Amino acid sequence: MLFINNITYVQPNKELLFEHLQFSIHPHEKIALIGNNGVGKSTLLQLIAGNLKPTTGKIDAEAGVHFVPQLVGQFNQLTVAEVLGIDKKLAALHAILAGEASEENFSLLEDDWTIEERAAEAFQYWQLHDLDLHHPMESLSGGQKTKVFLAGIVIHQPDFVLLDEPTNHLDAASRNQLYEFVKTTSKTLLIVSHDRSLLNLLTTTCELSSSGITTYGGNYDFYAEQKEIERNALNQDIHSQEKALRKAKEKERETSERQQKLDARGKKKQEKAGVARIMMNTLRNNAENSSSKVKGMHQEKIAGLAEKLQDLRSNLADADRMKLGLFKSELHKGKVLAEAENCNFHFANQPNLWATPLNFQIRSGDRLAIKGPNGSGKSTLIELILGNLTATAGRLFRADFKSLYIDQDYSMIRSELSVYEQAENFNHSGLEEHEIKIRLNRFLFTKDEWSKSCSALSGGERMRLLLCCLSIENQAPDVLILDEPTNNLDMQNMEILTNAFSDYNGTLLVVSHDAYFLEQMQVDKEIVLSS
Template structure:
């Protein structure tokens, strides 16, 4: 059983992250923790894991949590055994087997005589056969580090497991192993992830937002359906409030018109009756006071409705605001853009691919580029872009305009501000206010325009990349996305999905996120063979 009661957390700079969080997860529950970037999902997991202390409130768990983090840089100076916190136990086992049977060694081993065997089995299951537990963590790739910590689940055999973006660095094979674990385990799970296929394997969803935590009793698809229903109800509330505001303004206008007519009629009567000037002034002041009071009453009503309407509008989802808005006129569907015949690439005289590649890319296609880590996906992209020439075979490449959005968002110049970066793509000489309108549409408000791009998160850099393409206006022939959903929260993935689906040109995507590939209507796959 995991229980959070009135948990709050304030950053060291005194900024409140979340307040009075209450959550209950019974064994063997499997739950997702979702929310926008900056909502505090990773921080909340660290608090539950004991790596951070809440500013107030209590965390209770009937089992010690095992935590698979999202970032591994803090372990680079450690060995695999040290990162998994099993070095002392393994050393004690070796010393006992060598005859050094001390109370200290027995206490450290704690009757865990199968620790070495479990390590070998767990590492082998996660495709880390032969990995030396004395190897430095910094020598491993991101995917290998993730697999090490996932193997730690079978090694430590916890009842409560916390996972922070566990599929981020995993290739397709690694993700399949992770999905299998999620389905078969009897562990209690709390998972932060943007991998919607993974989220659909869980029994419930907790949404963390400024309003606190809201629980939904179903998987991610169920959560999305409920959010859509809530969104539709919110849209109806907005429409109803807009109608009420229009009605209130009409009533205000009619009332003031009636008042003006009454005042004018009264003036005429008074003038005809020869009312003294001093009395006329008194009556005029009285009429003006009445009009002023009437205006005040109606202004209060319309002001209250306007505030309620703005609050409702602030809750509307953002992804519908963000469209490419390209001029697609220059795109010719079906035109051959790239044709490769028996191509290969080589490093140190050795061919990169076991089998040479032959393929054709035509305008308007949506293609996934798949292969294991190290299979040469990035190399093939550079060949398609004309940055590399194949060492064998031939390739035809039409005169095409391509945009490559890589994992490091190289499209963004970290030396520039957000506004200056947008201006780099202002080829059609849009006015300053038009550029800022488009930035605002992609959630970059006035407060963000002078912010350095180096300070942006991955999701913000993705949004700014998309915004730059809209400012550019003319649709590129090809957009290439390299693992675009890595490190994005669900909100930004939805934004990316909506924007990509509005694009009519050729799309080439490298991604292990099968759900994302389905959502953007990928038509076929170029599969790379195992590298030599």
């Protein structure tokens, strides 16, 4: 069991992240923890793992916890054994086997005589072949680093496992291996992820928000259905409120016009009847007071309806508020943009990159995935298609086309600029300053963030700012290349990205291990690389 008892966490910068959280996890539960970017999902996992302490409240864990972190680069200065927390045991074991049978060494070993065998078994399970326990972490790829932490599950055999975006750096084969582990394990799991295939393997979905944790009794698809029901109900309420507001404004206008006509007719009658001027002034004042009172009642009603409508609209999902409108490519559909015949490539004094030469054709309007394990040359192929590299064997024809390359770090965003300066940098059509700021607001960058440095933006914020810049630039590429664009995004920003490019009619090339994202992007062709 895990009990989160009324915890509050205030960040080092004194910003309140969440407060009074109440939550419990029962043995063998498999739970997805989701929520918008910045709400505190990773921090909550760090608190449960014991790496952070809550400001107030208490966390009680009755079982041993193993944590697989999202950010693995911070461990580069350590060895594999140090990261796994078994370096002291290994040193004690080797010392004892070498004849140093001291009490200290036996105490460090804790009778764990099979530690090396379990480590070798774990590395074999996660396909970390020939990995030495004294190997430095900095020499490993992102996927290998993640699998080192996953190997810790086999080594330590904890009852409770925390995983923070575990599929970010895994290729398709490693993802499938993780999915199989999640399906078959009896361990208690709490997982933060944007990988919908992974989330759908979990039996409970918990949403973390500023108001606390809400539990949905099902996988992510079930959660999404419930949220869609809530969204439809909200849209219906907004529609009804907009209708009521229109009717109230029409009623006010009709009442005002009718009153003006009555006042005009009354004045004419009074003039014809020869009513004294002082009496006419009194009657006019009474009529004006009456009109003012009626007008005030109408305006009060309109203000109330408008305020309620604003409250309802503030609950709209961010993805519903953003429209990119990525205009149309000028190329006619079906035009051959790139064609490979027995194409291959090698760097100086290196063998050919692909065991099987490449043969493919890319036509205008294609939606195509480039697939292959880590290290299979996906980025190199993109460089060939873009014309930045030349094939060293075979033939690669490339037509003239405009392209836009978006990588997983959204490096088109310049860290030395502020948010507003970055947007202005794409303003080739001469938009006025206030128009740029309207676009920034539409993509959730408020006035307080216009002067914020781009270097301080999260992955999701960099993605939204890039989409905003593209809407300002107003130039559609013929070929759009997305290279692992979802690696650093939460579910909310994934939806924003998917919605932004769903109507794009140009040629789309996507490098991604996320099957659900490829499906949402309507990818129907693929180039498969084998190294």
